[in-house]
Amino acid sequence: MPEANIKYVEGMLFSAKTESGHEVLMDASPAFGGEDKGPRPMELLLAGLGGCTGMDIISILKKKRQEVTGLDIKVKGERAPEHPKKYTSIELEFRVTGKNISEDAVKRAVELSMDKYCSAKATLEGGTEVTYRYSISE
Numbered sequence: 001m002p003e004a005n006i007k008y009v010e011g012m013l014f015s016a017k018t019e020s021g022h023e024v025l026m027d028a029s030p031a032f033g034g035e036d037k038g039p040r041p042m043e044l045l046l047a048g049l050g051g052c053t054g055m056d057i058i059s060i061l062k063k064k065r066q067e068v069t070g071l072d073i074k075v076k077g078e079r080a081p082e083h084p085k086k087y088t089s090i091e092l093e094f095r096v097t098g099k100n101i102s103e104d105a106v107k108r109a110v111e112l113s114m115d116k117y118c119s120a121k122a123t124l125e126g127g128t129e130v131t132y133r134y135s136i137s138e
Contacts, residue, residue, distance in 0.1 A: 004018050009025075067098045
């Protein structure tokens with residue numbers, strides 16, 4: 001079972017060490033007692049979703065022999081005003097760049113990630129509306 005170990009450092013600074021041995025610092029903004037030494041946990045949730053879908057999409061497009069030279073993903077989340085201030089909606093925008101990229105291949109890769117493969121997106125289902133769009137440029 002995957003795990004992460006979170007250790008309190010000081011102030012509002014925490015260190016998260018993942019099962020793969022990587023370490024990430026998380027901190028609050030100064031307005032909430034932090035020193036802005038790392039991303040906020042909820043920002044990491046958005047980044048995790050973007051990374052999960054991105055890895056799926058690149059893997060699928062490579063299998064489809066698409067000449068992808070870049071993939072930029074913008075993830076925006078809207079949070080509830082009341083505690084626990086969860087994300088009520090998240091929007092992903094995928095910008096694929098490359099040569100002779102098939103729009104059908106990109107559309108299918110994005111759909112497969114969002115509907116079948118991305119475990120981060122699947123974890124959010126039922127409580128958060130997740131939408132997406134994509135564009136292609138050479």
